[in-house]
Amino acid sequence: xxxxxxxxxxxxxxxxxxxxxxxxxxxxxxxxxxxxxxxxxxxxxxxxxxxxxxxxxxxxxxxxxxxxxxxxxxxxxxxxxxxxxxxxxxxxxxxxxxxxxxxxxxxxxxxxxxxxxxxxxxxxxxxxxxxxxxxxxxxxxxxxxxxxxxxxxxxxxxxxxxxxxxxxxxxxxxxxxxxxxxxxxxxxxxxxxxxxxxxxxxxxxxxxxxxxxxxxxxxxxxxxxxxxxxxxxx
Amino acid sequence: xxxxxxxxxxxxxxxxxxxxxxxxxxxxxxxxxxxxxxxxxxxxxxxxxxxxxxxxxxxxxxxxxxxxxxxxxxxxxxxxxxxxxxxxxxxxxxxxxxxxxxxxxxxxxxxxxxxxxxxxxxxxxxxxxxxxxxxxxxxxxxxxxxxxxxxxxxxxxxxxxxxxxxxxxxxxxxxxxxxxxxxxxxxxxxxxxxxxxxxxxxxxxxxxxxxxxxxxxxxxxxxxxxxxxxxxxxxxxxxxxxxxxxxxxxxxxxxxxxxxxxxxxxxxxxxxxxxxxxx
Amino acid sequence: xxxxxxxxxxxxxxxxxxxxxxxxxxxxxxxxxxxxxxxxxxxxxxxxxxxxxxxxxxxxxxxxxxxxxxxxxxxxxxxxxxxxxxxxxxxxxxxxxxxxxxxxxxxxxxxxxxxxxxxxxxxxxxxxxxxxxxxxxxxxxxxxxxxxxxxxxxxxxxxxxxxxxxxxxxxxxxxxxxxxxxxxxxxxxxxxxxxxxxxxxxxxxxxxxxxxxxxxxxxxxxxxxxxxxxxxxxxxxxxxxxxxxxxxxxxxxxx
Numbered sequence: 001x002x003x004x005x006x007x008x009x010x011x012x013x014x015x016x017x018x019x020x021x022x023x024x025x026x027x028x029x030x031x032x033x034x035x036x037x038x039x040x041x042x043x044x045x046x047x048x049x050x051x052x053x054x055x056x057x058x059x060x061x062x063x064x065x066x067x068x069x070x071x072x073x074x075x076x077x078x079x080x081x082x083x084x085x086x087x088x089x090x091x092x093x094x095x096x097x098x099x100x101x102x103x104x105x106x107x108x109x110x111x112x113x114x115x116x117x118x119x120x121x122x123x124x125x126x127x128x129x130x131x132x133x134x135x136x137x138x139x140x141x142x143x144x145x146x147x148x149x150x151x152x153x154x155x156x157x158x159x160x161x162x163x164x165x166x167x168x169x170x171x172x173x174x175x176x177x178x179x180x181x182x183x184x185x186x187x188x189x190x191x192x193x194x195x196x197x198x199x200x201x202x203x204x205x206x207x208x209x210x211x212x213x214x215x216x217x218x219x220x221x222x223x224x225x226x227x228x229x230x231x232x233x234x
Numbered sequence: 235x236x237x238x239x240x241x242x243x244x245x246x247x248x249x250x251x252x253x254x255x256x257x258x259x260x261x262x263x264x265x266x267x268x269x270x271x272x273x274x275x276x277x278x279x280x281x282x283x284x285x286x287x288x289x290x291x292x293x294x295x296x297x298x299x300x301x302x303x304x305x306x307x308x309x310x311x312x313x314x315x316x317x318x319x320x321x322x323x324x325x326x327x328x329x330x331x332x333x334x335x336x337x338x339x340x341x342x343x344x345x346x347x348x349x350x351x352x353x354x355x356x357x358x359x360x361x362x363x364x365x366x367x368x369x370x371x372x373x374x375x376x377x378x379x380x381x382x383x384x385x386x387x388x389x390x391x392x393x394x395x396x397x398x399x400x401x402x403x404x405x406x407x408x409x410x411x412x413x414x415x416x417x418x419x420x421x422x423x424x425x426x427x428x429x430x431x432x433x434x435x436x437x438x439x440x441x442x443x444x445x446x447x448x449x450x451x452x453x454x455x456x457x458x459x460x461x462x463x464x465x466x467x468x469x470x471x472x473x474x475x476x477x478x479x480x481x482x483x484x485x486x487x488x489x490x491x492x493x494x495x496x497x498x499x500x501x502x503x504x505x506x507x508x509x510x511x512x513x
Numbered sequence: 514x515x516x517x518x519x520x521x522x523x524x525x526x527x528x529x530x531x532x533x534x535x536x537x538x539x540x541x542x543x544x545x546x547x548x549x550x551x552x553x554x555x556x557x558x559x560x561x562x563x564x565x566x567x568x569x570x571x572x573x574x575x576x577x578x579x580x581x582x583x584x585x586x587x588x589x590x591x592x593x594x595x596x597x598x599x600x601x602x603x604x605x606x607x608x609x610x611x612x613x614x615x616x617x618x619x620x621x622x623x624x625x626x627x628x629x630x631x632x633x634x635x636x637x638x639x640x641x642x643x644x645x646x647x648x649x650x651x652x653x654x655x656x657x658x659x660x661x662x663x664x665x666x667x668x669x670x671x672x673x674x675x676x677x678x679x680x681x682x683x684x685x686x687x688x689x690x691x692x693x694x695x696x697x698x699x700x701x702x703x704x705x706x707x708x709x710x711x712x713x714x715x716x717x718x719x720x721x722x723x724x725x726x727x728x729x730x731x732x733x734x735x736x737x738x739x740x741x742x743x744x745x746x747x748x749x750x751x752x753x754x755x756x757x758x759x760x761x762x763x764x765x766x767x768x
């Protein structure tokens with residue numbers, strides 16, 4: 001029990017004193033995960049919408065595959081990205097291994113299927129409601145995508161949050177492609193893993209509490225905004 | 235009144251600032267990548283040693299700390315400039331196969347065997363590691379092994395071999411291979427009240443000892459030698475050979491060696507510098 | 514409360530002369546779905562001018578016929594032929610209002626703005642059109658309100674306003690007042706009347722025979738996917754040509 005109490009005390013100390021190391025680690029975690037989510041949104045929203053609106057041979061297979069990708073194990077993604085970015089790999093010349101960019105790439109691979117699959121579902125449902133009216137107004141399915149995405153903005157925020165949660169919580173991918181290098185690629189989750197491996201369970205748990213608090217704060221803020229906006233727009 | 239537009243704009247601006255303010259790690263150009271092991275990193279030696287090297291030369295040292303097997307693989311793939319591990323046979327093989335330029339001794343420490351204070355196998359007082367292991371096997375006392383192809387793991391398996399025992403057979407339920415780093419394995423040992431083999435530095439710094447303590451030490455066979463190797467630039471053109479060599483020269487030179495001896499954990503010297511002069 | 518009939522106003526945003534898409538020629542059109550032939554060999558011509566009502570019992574194919582003409586569905590056989598180069602796709606020259614208004618999650622004004630954008634109206638020209646059409650439908654005070662906050666009647670007025678803004682040559686209405694109370698229904702009919710007076714061809718379906726009697730100039734009577742009659746309204750209601758129509762008017766037609 002003392003470990004857990006110690007953990008809360010540690011978490012509080014870290015937060016109140018705004019420990020330098022902590023700020024650096026949190027900053028990097030946010031930078032990596034938010035960038036990964038941004039990339040995933042840029043790819044996933046149009047991809048999901050396109051899958052919802054266009055029929056083509058093999059579409060159903062792609063949809064099933066996309067849904068399955070939501071369950072990709074992060075450590076496997078990390079391994080595959082490592083093999084690509086390694087100096088001995090096809091993209092080695094880019095010199096991206098052990099940099100935050102590599103971490104963003106790996107996390108984007110994890111998050112994009114979530115955003116795309118959820119977007120697809122939302123847009124498909126919306127199209128059932130809107131298709132006749134929008135086509136009557138002269139919109140082609142492709143042309144209607146921005147309008148549909150904007151209309152679905154509240155539900156899509158939930159999808160994006162789900163993606164962000166996945167990114168900020170995972171450790172397997174960023175550990176392998178980032179290398180957990182001090183001051184360079186050490187994030188909240190890899191720092192926690194490190195402290196566990198040193199046996200400093202109280203500190204590890206303390207960092208964990210900080211991470212969860214951050215996640216809570218972000219979700220709470222987004223939820224408030226969403227609920228108020230949704231009420232305004234029904 | 236709560237204005238959605240203003241709030242969203244403010245949040246986006248905050249995000250942009252946050253993303254911009256964190257110094258991009260990709261930006262630094264004077265750095266080397268060193269593949270080393272978790273035990274070396276977790277001992278705190280690098281936190282002590284490397285800033286002094288950077289202050290002197292302006293070269294940042296980025297350490298990727300993984301198991302010895304993984305560190306060697308990274309170096310073979312050219313994903314590191316310098317290899318700094320502690321398993322001489324593997325290191326010599328690395329150089330022989332053309333992946334490294336030359337292997338040099340840097341420092342040594344020792345391995346210790348830890349176990350529950352109650353010592354059910356009666357290891358305490360045993361002089362040699364081989365005898366200690368025989369007692370553990372005879373008593374079928376729980377033993378936690380790393381099982382991860384690391385330097386420590388290879389050493390441990392050599393010791394079992396020296397005692398004439400193969401603990402990895404399926405029938406040996408008392409032997410647990412965790413497939414993890416030293417810290418994780420010690421966590422398991424602590425939780426199971428098991429025996430284990432660890433390097434002294436990691437043990438000194440480990441904070442979850444539970445009921446465990448050192449039960450056997452001092453056998454010369456527990457000697458743990460560290461070596462440093464420059465990754466062969468002929469195999470991987472991009473290797474930072476000048477910066478890497480500068481790091482190696484400093485580590486085996488007077489200044490690095492003195493600092494290695496100076497590093498203490500809880501008042502105890504953790505590593506003993508032993509680079510040969512003129513190497 | 515009665516809505517005063519707004520006087521027709523000249524185009525605020527004069528457009529280039531558009532090709533006339535009427536008369537519409539529907540030639541032997543059939544439509545199959547789910548293994549069934551739902552529209553059987555329908556042919557007629559839609560002239561500019563008379564308010565045209567499509568009547569018939571449930572399942573007769575009224576809504577399907579409208580959608581086929583409007584271009585939302587493609588005939589399984591036969592042709593829907595509009596005049597002019599536009600072919601048979603909906604868009605610039607036609608509009609449709611459905612039984613339940615489908616509005617985007619935006620403000621009232623933005624909904625109209627979106628329709629104008631799709632019609633290629635330049636951004637600078639849109640505001641006056643939106644203001645005009647909102648005031649003429651009595652929705653001006655809701656311009657910045659979320660569209661979905663409006664009552665059912667007001668939403669349908671908005672759907673009409675949206676159609677009106679794009680100045681269609683033909684306006685299809687699929688039971689537009691079926692879910693509205695009498696006051697809202699009158700308001701909608703008033704707007705439809707004004708649009709008719711300004712030159713938009715009205716094609717409407719309804720289950721409300723009194724409404725049809727009030728408004729229709731020409732009746733297309735459908736039964737089980739076939740066009741049984743195309744008759745001037747007076748004649749249809751007083752002495753329909755087909756037995757089915759007569760039974761229908763008495764409320765005795767089984768479908």
